[in-house]
Structure formats: C-alpha cells, structure tokens
Amino acid sequence: MLRLLHTSDWHLGHTLHGRDRRPEHRAFLEWLLEQLVAAKADALLIAGDVFETANPPASAIQDLADFLAEARRRLPDLDIVIIAGNHDSAQRLDAMAPMLAFGDIHMIGALPRREDGSLDADRILVPLRDSSGGVVAQLAAVPFLRISDLPGPAEPQEGEEQDDEEASSWRGDPLIRGVERIYAEVLEAACERATPEQALIATGHLYMRGTALSELSERKILGGNQHAIPRAVFADDWAYVGLGHLHLAQAVEQSQQVRYCGSPLPLSLSEADYEHQVLLASFDGAELQLCQSLPVPRAVEVMRLPADGSAPLDAVLFELGQLQLDGSLAKERWPWLELRVLLEQPVPDLRAQLDRALRTLPLRLLKISVERRGEGGSFADFPTRRALERIDPQQVFSDCYERAYADRPDTELLAAFHELREAIGRGDVGTAQLPPAAEGGGA
Incomplete structure (x- = not known):
C-alpha cells in the first residue's frame, strides 16, 4: 500500500492586496506536517507554483527549507517530489536540486534533457517506496512545460485517422500535440522501468480542458486557454495524474485518476468561498484505490x-x-x-x-x-x-495586431506572445525562447 499526499500552488511569498500572507503559510505548513505523520504518508508531491514569483523573498525560501527539514526529521523515509510551476523559476529550482538530493528530495525545475536533446528518464522517473522499503510505484515528475520544451511537429501515428472528430481537432494543434508526445515518451520510459505490480503516476502543471478557473487568479498558460489540454493526453496506463495550476480542487472530466488538489489557501478574494484541500491518494499494487480530500483549516478568514x-x-x-x-x-x-x-x-x-x-x-x-x-x-x-x-491581455494584443495588419494573429504568434508574457512575469525576459518558424514561413 502506497500513500501519496498531493498538494500544489503554495505561492510562498504571496501578498493579498499588498498584505503579507506568511503567518497563513506557516500555519498551513505546520498543519501539513501533522497530516503527513497522521496519514503515515510514504510520499509527498508538490505540483508546482511553490513560490509566488521567480525571485521569491528570503522568508519564502526559508519557509520551504524549514518545512523540508522538519518533514525529513519527522518522516525519515518520506519520498518528496517537487516540480516547478509557471510562477517558479525553473533555473532557481534546478540550482537547489543537487543540494536537496542529499536529503532524498527530488526537485525538478526545467524538463530534464540529455546532451543529445532526448528526455532524461533517470531524472524524470522517481521510484516511490512503501513502508516496507520496496519500490511500489514510478512517478514521472514532469514540470510546467514551456513552449521551448515542446518537440517539433510529427507525422500522425498509425491508427490516429480512426480517432473521433474531437481528437482530430486537438491533434492538429502543435502545442497540444507536443504535450501529448512528451507524456507518451515519459510513459514509455516508465513502462520499461516498472513491474506490472507497480503504479504509474504522472505530474503536471497545466490547464486542462473543461475545468474551472478562479476569477482573476490563475494565468492563462501554454499559449492561453485556446490550448487547454484534453483529458485524452493522459493514457489510461497512468494510475494517477497529480496536477497543479488551478486553485480550485477538481477532478478532470469526473476522472478520479486525473486531479487538481487546488491551492491550500485563497490567493484572491474570489477564492474565499470554496474549501481548500490537499489530496491523499492510496494505491493497492498498480491501481488507485482511494483519493481522499483533506480540508485545510483556514488560519485567517x-x-x-x-x-x-x-x-x-x-x-x-x-x-x-x-x-x-x-x-x-x-x-x-x-x-x-x-x-x-x-x-x-x-x-x-x-x-x-x-x-x-x-x-x-x-x-x-x-x-x-x-x-x-x-x-x-x-x-x-x-x-x-x-x-x-478584467482586461484580457491576449485580447488587447489581438486587437492591436488586427488594427495594424487587418488580420488576426495566428496560433504560433499567440503562443510566442504568451511565452514572452510569462518570461516578463518571471523576470527572465532575456532568456525567453520563441518557437521556431514553421517550414516555409516567415522570420
């Protein structure tokens, strides 16, 4: 039996209308430690947006360090996996990773790749152990995917022409198709490594189609909401997919296997009216047995x-x-x-x-x-x-483009706009990478 506690979107260093939230975060972290001990958790997943900004204050970094040290002290055998979200600096998290690895804490900032450009399965796949010390699951720690992480266009695979009309529509989207290819490649590596009795678990920090956003809170990522990821991107082989980014806890298309745990505290006034939680997923062999909601007490109303x-x-x-x-x-x-x-x-x-x-x-x-x-x-x-x-930056960009060029911007240009906007938000605009021009296209 494996017990995995799934949480995300802490946003350490967050302020609400200029007011400090540190006491609330510290109260949550202490409560979370108590839940880990009470549940006899074997693993902890933090699915992105650990920090509010790419350059968090020292107090936020201190709070994370204190939590991880105390978690290791109270639960010496706890497997801890942390992935970057769109608010986090992938470079900052990757810089911390080697030091944390000595404490058996796995932190993934950018999508790991080898020198030849192939995915680094050794870093992405994390074996999870139960209380007996045996490996009972393989967790694919896929972080927030930026446009520059996605592979180029590929020819349709054999059999895809029989897919339904909905699948055909999203498989024509190069961004969604790129996400699908990454998860398919990671799944293949996980299947090669896992035994039939081991559960396959994936992570992600993205916006899924058919889900509910919090008003004025979550950013539109991966090129905006027109590129929302469909449930079908995650194959049925995954026993559980632990997601971050949306602050409202929810199952994707009523699937108990693909879940957002939501943020542990309200990050905007519009989030005041719903219950915040973490999820405790229990696995029996290769199958998800139960996914239990643990409501987070609100330290400040x-x-x-x-x-x-x-x-x-x-x-x-x-x-x-x-x-x-x-x-x-x-x-x-x-x-x-x-x-x-x-x-x-x-x-x-x-x-x-x-x-x-x-x-x-x-x-x-x-x-x-x-x-x-x-x-x-x-x-x-x-x-x-x-x-x-309430203004939509993409709408402003599209309207300005149409006035200048008498046409609406295409998908690739919108994707580049969102990539640049995210880079500005992270403060690393100098390192932003735009998608390559399509063959036969312009500059």
Whole structure:
C-alpha cells in the first residue's frame, strides 16, 4: 500500500492586496506536517507554483527549507517530489536540486534533457517506496512545460485517422500535440522501468480542458486557454495524474485518476468561498484505490461583505455592526475584509464612514469595491479602473495586431506572445525562447 499526499500552488511569498500572507503559510505548513505523520504518508508531491514569483523573498525560501527539514526529521523515509510551476523559476529550482538530493528530495525545475536533446528518464522517473522499503510505484515528475520544451511537429501515428472528430481537432494543434508526445515518451520510459505490480503516476502543471478557473487568479498558460489540454493526453496506463495550476480542487472530466488538489489557501478574494484541500491518494499494487480530500483549516478568514454582492452604504454599515467576531485573536489572525458598496450618487466621506465603523473591530480591510448606478457624479476614473481589472491581455494584443495588419494573429504568434508574457512575469525576459518558424514561413 502506497500513500501519496498531493498538494500544489503554495505561492510562498504571496501578498493579498499588498498584505503579507506568511503567518497563513506557516500555519498551513505546520498543519501539513501533522497530516503527513497522521496519514503515515510514504510520499509527498508538490505540483508546482511553490513560490509566488521567480525571485521569491528570503522568508519564502526559508519557509520551504524549514518545512523540508522538519518533514525529513519527522518522516525519515518520506519520498518528496517537487516540480516547478509557471510562477517558479525553473533555473532557481534546478540550482537547489543537487543540494536537496542529499536529503532524498527530488526537485525538478526545467524538463530534464540529455546532451543529445532526448528526455532524461533517470531524472524524470522517481521510484516511490512503501513502508516496507520496496519500490511500489514510478512517478514521472514532469514540470510546467514551456513552449521551448515542446518537440517539433510529427507525422500522425498509425491508427490516429480512426480517432473521433474531437481528437482530430486537438491533434492538429502543435502545442497540444507536443504535450501529448512528451507524456507518451515519459510513459514509455516508465513502462520499461516498472513491474506490472507497480503504479504509474504522472505530474503536471497545466490547464486542462473543461475545468474551472478562479476569477482573476490563475494565468492563462501554454499559449492561453485556446490550448487547454484534453483529458485524452493522459493514457489510461497512468494510475494517477497529480496536477497543479488551478486553485480550485477538481477532478478532470469526473476522472478520479486525473486531479487538481487546488491551492491550500485563497490567493484572491474570489477564492474565499470554496474549501481548500490537499489530496491523499492510496494505491493497492498498480491501481488507485482511494483519493481522499483533506480540508485545510483556514488560519485567517477572508470575508466579503455583503456576501451576496454590493449593497447600499447604510446596509453595509448595519452588517458591520451585526458581526460576531473573536476579539481575542492575535492581530495577524484577524480576518481579511472586502467591503462592497452600492452608490446611487457620490458620497464624499465614504471612506471616513467605513473607517469609523471598523475602528473597534478586529478586521483588516483589504479593499473597498464600489458599484455605481444612476446619473451624476464625476466617476470617470472608477469605471476605467474596474475595466482594467478584467482586461484580457491576449485580447488587447489581438486587437492591436488586427488594427495594424487587418488580420488576426495566428496560433504560433499567440503562443510566442504568451511565452514572452510569462518570461516578463518571471523576470527572465532575456532568456525567453520563441518557437521556431514553421517550414516555409516567415522570420
């Protein structure tokens, strides 16, 4: 019996509207250590976005180091596998990997390749052991795949012409086809190494077709949502696929074998209303026996008032006065608060009224969201600000391109745009690699 605890999207170093989340992260990490011990876990998978940024603060690196050291102290035989996500610097994680390997901790930043360009199965495949010390599974530690990781176009394989119309459509997409080829190659290597009694487990940090994103939270990756990866990319040979990137825990197409565990704490105000969790997957031989959700207790509550949307100022002030709050909490545990106010006309002292109502309450105000209706008032800057929060960078790029060239950008150009955007977000724009031009194409 193998017990694998699956978690992802910690985003250590994250701030919420400029406020530090370190106490929440530290509370989660201590809780996670307790769960690992209580479950007698054999393996821990952290499926990407360990850090919030490519250059995390020293405190975030310290928290990861402290957690790994304590996990090793409490569970000396625990197999630990960490892959990079789109927020992480693959180079930074790979630089840490040799040192962590001495503690039997496997960290994968970029997709490992040999000098000849072939996949390095020795680094990708991690044998997992049960409590008896025997190898009972092979885990393929595939990190976030950047466009430069993907192989070039290949001829359709024999038998693919019989596939259904949906499969034919995505197999015509070079990005999706590249992801499929990588997982097929990794699966082949895993099958060669595994015995029939060993489970085959894969990891990934990507956006799957038919899944739900958190509003204003996860980035569109691998060329945007038009390149969402279909469930069929993962062959049925995989007993379990542990995914990261989406913050809402969910099964892909109701498949218990392909799962997002979600983030352990809300990373935006829009994530306040659903339960965060980690997953405990149990395997009997080569098969997944059970996948159990372990809800993460919330160290700090996130409140949106009113809960069901904007309300007039008087109603908001009344609700504030009716709150039952724990005044004994340490200030770092006071709830985060968003106030949602509906205005018919300008209220010059709006902030002053809200500050007076909050003065004696153990709450930390993050944001005042103002919705306006009716006539009058010089509020031109507010609609602009609200519109900017919802703007789609790809749409802006596409519209500008169409105005300049009287045509919409093609798939490869959009892919290059997203690659560059991700590189800027990571702070390594100088190392961004654009996909090669197609044969017979332009520069």
